Amino acid sequence: GYAITVHRSQCMTYNKLVVDLTGINWKPGMFYTILSRTRKLSDIIILAYDRKSFKVVVTG
16 A cells, blocks of 8 residues: 655645545645545545534635
C-alpha cells in the first residue's frame, strides 16, 4: 500500500484515490484539497464519511 497526507498531495493529480477520514482533525480547505486531486469526483472513494464532521465556510 501507499499513503500520503492531504498536505503532501497538494499540487499533485491522481487517477484514483481512497480517502480515509477516520480521526482527521480538519482545517479549512483540506476537504477541497482532497476533492481537487482527481479529474473526476467519481475517481474518489471516501471511507468513514460523517456529514456532521463538516462545516461550510463562506467568505467574501
